[in-house]
Amino acid sequence: MIATEELLWEQVRTRATPEQVSWLEDAVASVLGEPESIGPLFPAVGRRVGRAPLDPAADPADVHAWTVDDAGRTLLLLALGEDAPSELDALYRHGDTAERRGLLRALPFLPVGDTGIPLVEDAVRTNELSLIAAALGPYAFSRLGDDAVAQAVLKCVFVGIPLGGLEGLDGRVTPDVSRMLAAFVHERVAAGRTVPADVWPVIDRYPPEDELAEIAAELDHPVTERREAARAALALRDQQRST
Amino acid sequence: MRIFDPHVHMTSRTTDDYEAMAASGVKAIVEPAFWLGQPRTSVGSFVDYFSSLIGWERFRASQFGIRHHCTIGLNPKEANDLSVRDEVLAVMPRYLEKDGVVAVGEIGFDSMTAAEEEAFVDQLAIAREHELPVLVHTPHRDKEAGTRRTLELLEEADFPPGQAVVDHNNELTVGMVLESGCWAGFSIYPFTKMDEHRMVRILEERGLERMLVNSAADWGISDPLKVSKTVAAMQEAGFSDDDVDRLVWRNPVEFFGQSGRLELEEVEYDRAETFAGSSVLRGERVET
Numbered sequence: 001m002i003a004t005e006e007l008l009w010e011q012v013r014t015r016a017t018p019e020q021v022s023w024l025e026d027a028v029a030s031v032l033g034e035p036e037s038i039g040p041l042f043p044a045v046g047r048r049v050g051r052a053p054l055d056p057a058a059d060p061a062d063v064h065a066w067t068v069d070d071a072g073r074t075l076l077l078l079a080l081g082e083d084a085p086s087e088l089d090a091l092y093r094h095g096d097t098a099e100r101r102g103l104l105r106a107l108p109f110l111p112v113g114d115t116g117i118p119l120v121e122d123a124v125r126t127n128e129l130s131l132i133a134a135a136l137g138p139y140a141f142s143r144l145g146d147d148a149v150a151q152a153v154l155k156c157v158f159v160g161i162p163l164g165g166l167e168g169l170d171g172r173v174t175p176d177v178s179r180m181l182a183a184f185v186h187e188r189v190a191a192g193r194t195v196p197a198d199v200w201p202v203i204d205r206y207p208p209e210d211e212l213a214e215i216a217a218e219l220d221h222p223v224t225e226r227r228e229a230a231r232a233a234l235a236l237r238d239q240q241r242s243t
Numbered sequence: 244m245r246i247f248d249p250h251v252h253m254t255s256r257t258t259d260d261y262e263a264m265a266a267s268g269v270k271a272i273v274e275p276a277f278w279l280g281q282p283r284t285s286v287g288s289f290v291d292y293f294s295s296l297i298g299w300e301r302f303r304a305s306q307f308g309i310r311h312h313c314t315i316g317l318n319p320k321e322a323n324d325l326s327v328r329d330e331v332l333a334v335m336p337r338y339l340e341k342d343g344v345v346a347v348g349e350i351g352f353d354s355m356t357a358a359e360e361e362a363f364v365d366q367l368a369i370a371r372e373h374e375l376p377v378l379v380h381t382p383h384r385d386k387e388a389g390t391r392r393t394l395e396l397l398e399e400a401d402f403p404p405g406q407a408v409v410d411h412n413n414e415l416t417v418g419m420v421l422e423s424g425c426w427a428g429f430s431i432y433p434f435t436k437m438d439e440h441r442m443v444r445i446l447e448e449r450g451l452e453r454m455l456v457n458s459a460a461d462w463g464i465s466d467p468l469k470v471s472k473t474v475a476a477m478q479e480a481g482f483s484d485d486d487v488d489r490l491v492w493r494n495p496v497e498f499f500g501q502s503g504r505l506e507l508e509e510v511e512y513d514r515a516e517t518f519a520g521s522s523v524l525r526g527e528r529v530e531t
Contacts, residue, residue, distance in 0.1 A: 040336040040373070047342055047504070094290065094337045096298055097519070128519050 004109045005078055008071045011054050015068050023048045024072050028079045035083040038076055042091055045072040046098050063133040064165030066105060070134075073102030077110055085115040092119045101130050107139035117143055124152050133161050141168030150177045153202070157184060163198045175206035182211035185233055189218045192225030195233045200240040244268040244487065248470050249495040250275055250378070250410060250428060250457035253300055253311070254292075258523055260460070260467045261307040267471035271310040271507055273499060274300060275349045275378050278318045280462045286330035289317075293334075297341040302518035305510045312505065314348035314378050315339050322362035323354070332365060339373040345502040346370070348378025349410070352389040355382065360396065367400045376406040376501050378428075381416065383436075390416040394423045406501055408455060411436055417445055421453060426498050430459035431469035439469065439476040446477065451490050455498065 013021055027041045027048075046069040058065035080087055088110075092103055104123055107116045116139060123135035136152055144152065149172045156163060163169065181199045188195045203212075218230035246268040253261070253274050264272075274296055283289060296313040304311035315338045317331045338344065347370035350363050363379075370377045379397075382389035390409065397407055404424030411430050412420055420427040429445070430436050442456060458469035466472070474487050499505055514523065 040340045042340075043337060043342075044340040090337075094294075094334065096294070096341060126519055127517065127521075 005075065008075055012049065012068060012071050012075070015052060015054060015056070016050050020049045024075065027072075028075055031076055031079040032081075035080050035087060038080060038087055038091065039094075042073060042076060043094075043096065043099055045069045045076065045102070048072075051098070062165070063129045063161055067098075067102075069098055070102040070105050073099065074106035074109060077103065077106045080110075082111060084110045085112045088112060088115055088119065092122075097128060097130060101134040104131065104134035105137065108137060108142075114143060120144070121148075124155060127159060129159055129161055132156065132159065133165065136161075136166050136169070138168040141166075141172050144172075146172075146174055146176065150174065150180055153177055154180050154184065157181065157196065157199055160196070162196075163202060173202055173205045175208070178203050178206040179208040179211060182208045182215065186211055186214050186218070189215055189229040189233050190226060192223070192229045194229065195236065197236040197240055200237045204237070204241070244471075244474065244484075244491075245270050246470050246474070246491045247271040247273075247495040248457055248467075249273045249408075249455050249499065250430065250459050251467060252277060252459070252461035253304065253467075254279075254295065255462035256460060256467055258303070258307070261304060261309065264467050265307045265309055267468050268474075269309055269470070270509075271312070271495075271505070272304065273312045273314060273345060273378075273495070275314040275346075276316050276318065277349050277380070277461070278320045282321060282324065283327065286327055286334060289327065289331045290334060293338045297338065297343055299518055299521070301343055303523060305512050306514050306516075306523050308510050308512055310506055310508075310510060312343045312345045312499065314346040315341075315344050316348045316350045316366055316378075317362055318349050319351050319353035319359045319362070319380060319382075322350075323356055323358045325358065328358070328362060332362070332369070335366075335369060336373065339369070339375060343504065343506070344375070345499040345504050346376045346378045346408075347373070349380040350377060351380040351393055351409075352382045353380070355385065355389055355392065360392075363393075364396060364400060367397070367402050370406075371402070374502075376408070376498065377402070379407055379409045379425075381409060381411045383411075386411075386413065387415050391419060394419060394425065397423070397425065405453075408498055410455075410457075411459075413437055414441070414445065417449060421449060426453045426455055426494075428455040428457060430457055431466075431473050432459065433464055433466050433469075439473040442473050443476045443480045443482075446482070446490070447480065451486060451494070453494070454490060455494055456490060 030037045049072040050068040052068050053060055054066040054068055054071050092100055120135045120140045123131040182203045185195050218226050221227050248269055251272050293315055301311040322328055347366050350366045352359050379393055408426040408428045409420045410428035412427050417427050429442055431439050456470055456473050458467050460467035470491055477487055
C-alpha cells in the first residue's frame with residue numbers, strides 16, 4: 001500500500017505542475033482530516049491536476065493506460081483509509097466517466113473487501129470501453145466467479161478491448177473461456193467477418209476440439225466469404241503462435 | 244459569425260435543432276438546470292438530470308460541433324417542494340465541481356414564497372464556496388417586484404454583482420438590474436417575455452455592456468434560433484459586426500469565463516462515437 005502511494009506521488013510529481021501537485025496535497029490533507037470532504041474534491045481532480053497519460057510514453061487512446069487524474073483520485077481514495085467502503089458507492093453513483101474510471105482502477109489498492117464488486121458489475125454492464133477496461137483488473141479477477149469472468153472476457157472481445165491489457169486475467173482462463181472465444185470465432189467466420197488476433201492465445205490455453213474443428217471446416221465452405229474469413233482467422237492463430 | 248447562446252434547455256430539443264443552431268453560427272451554449280415542466284418526486288430524478296447535463300447532453304452537442312456547458316441548481320418552482328429540497332441542496336456540491344459547470348442556477352423566484360427565498364440565499368452561499376457565478380431566474384408573474392427583491396437579496400448576501408446574471412428581463416426591469424451592477428439577460432421568445440425587435444430597441448437605449456441575449460428554448464413553444472434572429476434585427480437596425488460579436492459572443496464569454504471552466508476550442512467530432520454505449524446514430528455503425 002505504502003509502495004503504491006509513494007509510486008503514484010512520484011509519478012504525479014513528474015507529470016503535474018507544482019501548483020497542481022499542491023492542490024492535490026491539500027485535497028489529500030482535507031480528506032485525511034474529514035473523509036466526507038472527498039465528495040466535491042473527487043470530481044475536480046481532472047481540472048485541477050490534469051488528465052494526460054500518467055506514463056508519458058503511453059498512447060492516449062490506450063484504454064488500459066492510467067491517467068494523471070486516475071492517480072490523483074486513487075491518492076484521494078487511499079486517504080479515506082477505513083472510511084473508503086462507506087464513501088465508495090456515492091462517489092461512483094455521482095461520478096462521471098472519468099471519476100468512475102479512477103475509482104475502479106483504485107479498487108485493488110483500497111481496504112474495501114467485496115464492497116466494490118457491485119460497482120465492477122455495473123461498469124461491465126455499460127458499453128463504455130474505458131469503464132469496462134478499468135473495472136477488469138486484479139480486483140475483479142481475484143473476486144469474480146468463473147461465469148462472470150467468462151462473460152466479461154467475451155464482452156471485451158465484442159466491444160474491442162485488447163485482452164492483453166487485462167491484468168490478472170491469466171490465472172482465470174478456464175476451458176469454458178477458451179470454448180466461448182472459439183465459438184465466437186466460428187460465429188464471426190460464418191458471418192464472413194474478421195476476428196481480433198488476441199483471442200487466440202486465450203483459446204489455445206485449453207484448445208476446444210469441437211469448435212476448432214468447426215472453424216477448420218469453414219475452410220472448405222461453399223460460400224467464398226466464409227472460406228476467406230476462416231483463412232484469415234486461422235492465419236492470425238499461426239501468427240500468435242509464432243510470437 | 245460566432246454565437247454563444249447563454250441560456251438554452253437543449254434536453255428538450257431534437258438533433259434537428261442542434262443542426263439548425265450550428266448552421267446559424269452557434270458554437271457554444273450554456274444549459275441551465277431548471278424544472279422539467281412536470282414536478283420531480285425524488286432526488287434521484289434530479290441526480291439523473293444533473294448527470295445528463297454534465298455528460299450525455301455535452302456529448303450530444305459535441306456531435307454537432309457545439310461546446311456545451313451547464314449550470315447546476317435547485318430551481319425556484321421545486322424549491323417549494325420540501326420533500327426534495329434538502330436532498331437536492333445536499334447533493335449539489337458534488338455536481339458543482341464537474342467539468343463544464345459554469346454557474347449555479349437557475350435560482351431565484353417563481354411565486355415569491357419564503358421557501359424560494361431561503362433556497363435562493365442558500366444557493367448564493369453555495370456559489371461563493373465553489374467560486375461560481377449565479378444565473379438568476381425572474382418570475383413571470385409580478386416580475387418587477389420579484390426582480391427588485393432578487394436584487395435586494397443579492398446585495399444583502401454581499402454577492403459580487405458582476406458575477407450574477409439576472410435573466411428574463413423586459414423594458415421595466417432592465418434599468419434596475421443594470422444599475423445594480425449585475426448582468427442583464429433577455430430571453431427572446433416567439434410570443435412572450437421579449438421579442439427581437441423590442442430587444443433591439445432596448446439595446447439602442449441601454450448599450451451593450453453587461454447585456455446577454457438567449458433563446459431559452461425549452462419544452463414549451465420557443466425557438467432555438469432566436470439569438471441569430473436577434474442578430475439579424477440588430478444588423479437591420481445598423482449595429483456593426485463588432486457590436487454583434489460583443490453581444491452574442493464576447494459578453495457571454497466574459498460572464499461565464501469567471502468560472503474558469505469555459506472550453507471554447509473547436510470541437511473535433513465523430514458522429515460514430517458513442518457515449519455510455521449510446522450514440523446519436525440509429526442502427527449499426529458503419530465499419531471503417
